Amino acid sequence: MSVEFTTGIPLSWFLLVSATLFTIGVIGILVKRNAIVILMSIELMLNAANINFVAFSAYYDLPMGQVFALFSIGLAAAEAAVGLAILLNLNRLKDTVHVDDLNIMRW
Amino acid sequence: MDYTWLFQLAWIIPILPLISFLIVGFLGAKFSDKGGMIAIALVGAAMALSLAIAYAALTGGLPSHGAEGAYYTDTIEWVVLGSGFTLSIGIFIDTLTAVMLIVVSFVATLVVIYSVGYMGEEGDRRRRYFTEISLFVGVMLGLVLASSFSLLFIFWELVGLCSYLLIGFWFERPSAASAAKKAFLVTRVGDVMFMIGLFILFNLFGTLNYVEMFDPEVLTEVDQSLLTWGCFFMFGGAIGKSAQFPLHDWLPDAMEGPTTVSALIHAATMVKAGVYLVARMFPLLVHSYEWLPLFIAVIGVVTALMAATMALNSPNIKRVLAYSTISQLGFMFLGLGTGAYLFAAGIYEEGSLGYSAAMFHLMNHAFFKALLFLSAGAVIHFVHTEEMSKMGGLRKYMPITSIVMLLGAISIAGIPPLSGFWSKDELLAVVESAGSENWTFYLLYAMGVCTAFMTAFYMFRMWFKTFTGPEGEATKHAAAHMAHDDHGHKGKDHQAKPGKIKEHTPAVMTVPLMLLAVLAVFSGMAALFFFGTPFYGIVFFEEPIVETGMEILENVFTAWTTYLSIAVAVGGIGLAYVAFYRKSIDVDAFVKRPAVKPLYNMLLARYGFTKGYDWVGMRAVYGFSLVLDWFDLHVIDGIVNGLARGTAKAGRGLRRVQTGFVQTYAGVVVGGAVLMMLLGYFILVLLGVVQPW
Numbered sequence: 001m002s003v004e005f006t007t008g009i010p011l012s013w014f015l016l017v018s019a020t021l022f023t024i025g026v027i028g029i030l031v032k033r034n035a036i037v038i039l040m041s042i043e044l045m046l047n048a049a050n051i052n053f054v055a056f057s058a059y060y061d062l063p064m065g066q067v068f069a070l071f072s073i074g075l076a077a078a079e080a081a082v083g084l085a086i087l088l089n090l091n092r093l094k095d096t097v098h099v100d101d102l103n104i105m106r107w
Numbered sequence: 108m109d110y111t112w113l114f115q116l117a118w119i120i121p122i123l124p125l126i127s128f129l130i131v132g133f134l135g136a137k138f139s140d141k142g143g144m145i146a147i148a149l150v151g152a153a154m155a156l157s158l159a160i161a162y163a164a165l166t167g168g169l170p171s172h173g174a175e176g177a178y179y180t181d182t183i184e185w186v187v188l189g190s191g192f193t194l195s196i197g198i199f200i201d202t203l204t205a206v207m208l209i210v211v212s213f214v215a216t217l218v219v220i221y222s223v224g225y226m227g228e229e230g231d232r233r234r235r236y237f238t239e240i241s242l243f244v245g246v247m248l249g250l251v252l253a254s255s256f257s258l259l260f261i262f263w264e265l266v267g268l269c270s271y272l273l274i275g276f277w278f279e280r281p282s283a284a285s286a287a288k289k290a291f292l293v294t295r296v297g298d299v300m301f302m303i304g305l306f307i308l309f310n311l312f313g314t315l316n317y318v319e320m321f322d323p324e325v326l327t328e329v330d331q332s333l334l335t336w337g338c339f340f341m342f343g344g345a346i347g348k349s350a351q352f353p354l355h356d357w358l359p360d361a362m363e364g365p366t367t368v369s370a371l372i373h374a375a376t377m378v379k380a381g382v383y384l385v386a387r388m389f390p391l392l393v394h395s396y397e398w399l400p401l402f403i404a405v406i407g408v409v410t411a412l413m414a415a416t417m418a419l420n421s422p423n424i425k426r427v428l429a430y431s432t433i434s435q436l437g438f439m440f441l442g443l444g445t446g447a448y449l450f451a452a453g454i455y456e457e458g459s460l461g462y463s464a465a466m467f468h469l470m471n472h473a474f475f476k477a478l479l480f481l482s483a484g485a486v487i488h489f490v491h492t493e494e495m496s497k498m499g500g501l502r503k504y505m506p507i508t509s510i511v512m513l514l515g516a517i518s519i520a521g522i523p524p525l526s527g528f529w530s531k532d533e534l535l536a537v538v539e540s541a542g543s544e545n546w547t548f549y550l551l552y553a554m555g556v557c558t559a560f561m562t563a564f565y566m567f568r569m570w571f572k573t574f575t576g577p578e579g580e581a582t583k584h585a586a587a588h589m590a591h592d593d594h595g596h597k598g599k600d601h602q603a604k605p606g607k608i609k610e611h612t613p614a615v616m617t618v619p620l621m622l623l624a625v626l627a628v629f630s631g632m633a634a635l636f637f638f639g640t641p642f643y644g645i646v647f648f649e650e651p652i653v654e655t656g657m658e659i660l661e662n663v664f665t666a667w668t669t670y671l672s673i674a675v676a677v678g679g680i681g682l683a684y685v686a687f688y689r690k691s692i693d694v695d696a697f698v699k700r701p702a703v704k705p706l707y708n709m710l711l712a713r714y715g716f717t718k719g720y721d722w723v724g725m726r727a728v729y730g731f732s733l734v735l736d737w738f739d740l741h742v743i744d745g746i747v748n749g750l751a752r753g754t755a756k757a758g759r760g761l762r763r764v765q766t767g768f769v770q771t772y773a774g775v776v777v778g779g780a781v782l783m784m785l786l787g788y789f790i791l792v793l794l795g796v797v798q799p800w
Contacts, residue, residue, distance in 0.1 A: 103766065
C-alpha cells in the first residue's frame with residue numbers, strides 16, 4: 001500500500017483541506033442569515049466530502065471513490081436547483097431570503 | 108341390551124333447548140305465539156331423549172363399572188396448557204344423572220306448556236320469556252350431564268344468570284329488580300366458595316373429571332385434610348344455590364318472578380343444582396373427615412326447621428311455598444350428610460340408604476312442588492293477588508285446581524301412600540338410625556320430626572285459607588269478572604249451565620297440573636313397587652339395598668319412626684283443620700297475645716335476615732367501598748394525576764426548543780454530531796482500539 005502519492009503530497013493534507021472547507025461550510029450555515037449564502041455553504045460541505053472521496057480513491061488506488069464523487073456532484077447540482085427554486089418562490093411570496101424572517105413553524 | 112349408541116347421543120339433550128333459545132331469541136317475534144310452540148317442541152324433544160337415556164341407564168344399560176357403580180362417560184380435551192393442566196368437557200351419565208334428567212326434563216316440559224296459558228297476557232314479552240326459559244332448561248340439563256366439576260361450574264353460573272333474568276322478568280317493578288339482584292349476589296357468595304373449593308380440589312387431584320377423581324385408589328391416597336376443606340367450600344356453593352342457612356334469604360324474594368319461573372326454580376332447576384352437587388361429590392364426602400358430613404346434616408336440619416317456622420304465618424301464598432322448598436331442601440341435605448357420615452363411620456348399608464332417600468326425596472319433591480307452585484299460579488292467575496287473606500272460598504270457582512293442590516299438600520305433608528311420605532319417612536328413619544353412632548343425630552331427628560309437623564300444618568293452613576271459608580275480596584272480584592265474561596261469551600267457549608260453575612283455568616294449564624298430580628300421588632309408590640327393582644336398588648352409592656317391595660313395606664310399617672311420622676303429619680293437618688276450617692281456635696287472638704306477638708313479628712321479619720343482608724350490603728360492604736373509594740380518589744388518582752401534571756409541565760417547558768429558526772436546528776444537529784463523535788472516540792479509547800491522542 002503506497003503511502004505517498006505520485007505528486008508527493010501526503011493524504012493528511014487533503015484531509016486537512018477537506019476539513020477546513022467543511023468547517024467553513026458549517027460556520028456559514030450557522031451564522032449567515034441569507035438563505036442563498038446558506039445554500040452555498042451546503043455546497044462547500046458537499047465538496048469537502050467530494051475531496052475526501054477522491055483523495056481516498058487515489059490513496060487506495062480504487063476507482064470507486066471517484067465514481068461516488070461524480071454522483072455526488074450530480075446530486076449537488078440537482079439539490080441546488082431545487083433549493084434555488086424554493087428560494088425563488090419564497091422571495092416572490094415573502095419578499096425576503098432571510099431565514100430569520102421565516103419562523104412560523106414553531107411552538 | 109347395548110345402549111351405547113343411545114348414550115352417545117346424550118350431548119344433544121342440552122343442545123335442543125339451546126336451539127330453541129336461539130330460534131325464539133332471534134325470530135320469536137315472527138310467531139303469533141311468540142315462540143311458545145317452538146319452546147314446547149324442543150324442550151319436549153329434549154325430554155323424550157332424556158327419558159330414553161334415563162330408562163337405558165336405570166335398567167342397567169350403563170357400559171362402564173367403577174367402584175361407585177355403573178357409568179357412561181365421553182369426554183374431549185378442551186383446554187390443554189402444557190402437561191398436567193388439561194380441562195376436558197364431556198358427558199357423564201350414571202343413575203344419579205338419570206334421575207335428574209327425568210326430573211328436570213319432565214317438570215320443565217310441563218312448566219313450558221303451562222306457561223303458554225299463564226303468560227298468555229304478556230304480549231310481546233313472551234318472546235323474552237320463552238327465550239330465557241329455554242336457556243334455563245338447556246343449561247340445567249347440561250349441568251346434570253357434565254363430566255367434570257369445571258364444566259358443571261360453567262353451567263352452574265349460567266343457571267344463576269337465567270334465574271337472575273327470570274326473577275327480574277317484570278323488571279319495571281323495583282321489588283322484582285332488587286329481588287333478582289339479591290338472588291344473583293347472594294348466590295355469588297356461594298359461587299366464590301365453590302371456586303375456592305374447585306381450586307383446592309384441582310390442586311389436589313390434578314383433574315376435575317369425575318371418573319378420575321372418584322377412583323378409590325386416588326381417594327385413599329390424597330391428603331384428607333385438603334380434601335375435606337375442598338369439599339367444605341364446594342358445599343358453600345351448594346348452600347348459596349340451594350338457599351340453605353345462612354344464605355337462604357334470596358329465595359322468598361325470588362317470588363317476584365312469574366309463578367312458572369318459581370315452579371321451575373324450585374322443582375327442577377336452580378335450587379336442585381345445589382343438592383345435585385352434594386350428591387355428585389358424595390364419593391369425596393365419604394373420604395372426608397367426619398365433621399363435614401355432620402356439618403352438612405346440621406345445616407340441612409337447621410334450615411329445614413327455620414324455614415318451616417317462617418312458613419307458619421306468611422300471608423303470601425307463594426312465600427309459603429318458597430319457605431317450604433327451603434325446608435325440604437334442608438331435608439335433602441340432612442339425608443346426604445347423614446349418609447356420608449355413616450359411610451365415613453363404616454356403616455355402608457344405612458349410609459347408602461341416606462343417599463338414596465335424599466335423591467328419592469329430590470325426585471318426589473320436584474313433582475309435588477311443581478304441582479303446588481303451578482296450582483298457586485292458577486289461583487293467582489284467577490284472583491290477581493298473592494295475599495291469602497284476600498282469597499278464600501275459591502274451591503267453588505276452581506274445583507280442579509283445588510283438588511290437585513290438595514293432593515300436593517297431602518303429598519308434602521307425608522300421608523301414606525302419597526309420594527312425599529315414602530321419601531321423607533325413609534330419610535328420617537336413616538337419621539334416627541344414625542343416632543346409635545352419634546347422639547347428635549337423635550337431636551337432628553327430633554328437629555326433623557318437628558319440621559314435618561309444621562310442614563303438614565302450614566301446607567293445610569295455606570289450602571284452607573285459599574280454597575275454603577268465606578270469600579275474600581279478591582275472590583268476589585274475580586267471580587264477578589268471570590260471571591261477566593261468561594255472560595259476554597254465552598254459547599261460545601263457556602257452556603256452563605246456570606248455577607254450576609266450571610273451572611275457569613284454561614286446559615293448557617289444568618292438564619299439566621293433572622299430570623303432575625298423578626305423579627305427586629304415585630311417583631313414590633311407582634319407584635318403590637311398580638318396577639322390578641325398587642328405587643334404593645337402582646340409585647345408590649356403593650351398596651345397593653336389595654329388597655323387594657314387600658320387604659320394604661314390612662320394614663316401613665314395622666318401624667316406630669313411621670308411625671311417629673304419620674302421627675305428626677296427621678296432627679299438623681288436624682291443627683290446621685281446627686284452626687283454619689272449623690275456626691275453633693281464634694288464631695287472630697292467639698297471635699296478639701303478649702307472649703306470642705314478638706315471635707309472630709320475628710317470623711314475619713324472617714328472623715331479621717333480610718335486615719341482616721341489607722346491613723351487610725348497605726353498611727359493611729358499602730362502608731368498606733367508601734374507604735376504597737377514598738383510597739382510589741386520593742392515592743391512586745393522585746399518583747396518576749400527578750404523573751400527568753408533571754408530564755404536561757415538562758412538555759410546556761420543552762416545547763420552547765422548537766424555535767422555528769432553521770439555524771437553531773442546524774446548530775443542534777452539528778452539536779449532536781460533534782458530541783457523538785467525541786463519545787465514539789472515548790468509547791474506542793476505553794476499549795483500547797485507539798490510543799488517546
